[in-house]
Amino acid sequence: MEKNEVLVKIGIKIRELREARNLSLQDLSDKCDFEKPNLIRIEKGRTNLTIGTLLKIALVLNVRLAELVDVE
Amino acid sequence: MEKNEVLVKIGIKIRELREARNLSLQDLSDKCDFEKPNLIRIEKGRTNLTIGTLLKIALVLNVRLAELVDVE
DNA sequence: TCAATGGCTATCATTTATGATAGCGGTGTT
DNA sequence: AACACCGCTATCATAAATGATAGCCATTGA
Numbered sequence: 001m002e003k004n005e006v007l008v009k010i011g012i013k014i015r016e017l018r019e020a021r022n023l024s025l026q027d028l029s030d031k032c033d034f035e036k037p038n039l040i041r042i043e044k045g046r047t048n049l050t051i052g053t054l055l056k057i058a059l060v061l062n063v064r065l066a067e068l069v070d071v072e
Numbered sequence: 073m074e075k076n077e078v079l080v081k082i083g084i085k086i087r088e089l090r091e092a093r094n095l096s097l098q099d100l101s102d103k104c105d106f107e108k109p110n111l112i113r114i115e116k117g118r119t120n121l122t123i124g125t126l127l128k129i130a131l132v133l134n135v136r137l138a139e140l141v142d143v144e
Numbered sequence: 145t146c147a148a149t150g151g152c153t154a155t156c157a158t159t160t161a162t163g164a165t166a167g168c169g170g171t172g173t174t
Numbered sequence: 175a176a177c178a179c180c181g182c183t184a185t186c187a188t189a190a191a192t193g194a195t196a197g198c199c200a201t202t203g204a
Contacts, residue, residue: 003124006137010123025181035164040182047161048124050191051082051141052075065078066142069123096150107194112152119191122161 001072008045009071010054015043017061031060073144080117081143082126087115089133089140103132 018028029039033056041047042057051065058065090100101111105128113119114129123137130137 003127006127007123024179026179034162036181037165037183038161038163041162044182048122048191050120050122050161051079051126052120053162054123054141055075055078064142064144066138066144069126069141070136070138072136072138097152098150106192108151109153109195110191110193113192116152120161122191125192 003048004045006069006071007048010049010069011043011045013068013071014057014061017063018043021061028057028060032056075120076117078141078143079120082121082141083115083117085140085143086129086133089135090115093133100129100132104128 018025023031025036025039025043029036032039042049042053054068055065058068061068090097095103097108097111097115101108104111114121114125126140127137130140133140
């Protein structure tokens, strides 16, 4: 699978987990300690995010890092 | 787990997979299309690597992305 | 002895992720 | 009508990842 496709799918997975927890973009970005537009960028797969950023999100969503990138 | 710890563990996992395939740093970095010192940086956990970089490595090592970050 | 290989460091320029701000359209509520 | 919330875009400055180069030390083999 190609990079952009992977990023989009990771974004979709994050969004699904967020919605499953009834969190708004504002809610989740607040808990992750960054701004809403940055989270949107991630969920849309428009940024080649780092492990550090992914880890913040995984901690708040209470999932393993591996689960977030398990998209192949 | 904390970010730097995760990065170090991911680095160790990459190194283990590389050595299991009898590849030198030069070999793997060549196949990934970047230079040896950059791979060392990654294996040592000194860089907060992106999904894109991790994906390159996963493809060459023939493992899933999730396997590389499964360190918790 | 000398060259080649492997692991490593330090350092540089360029690209880009991150963090933040302002603003828009839509929906729902008072 | 006015306000608040939601998802979203565009854009900016700053920090940092990436990609690359030069060089060090140790080991091995010609």
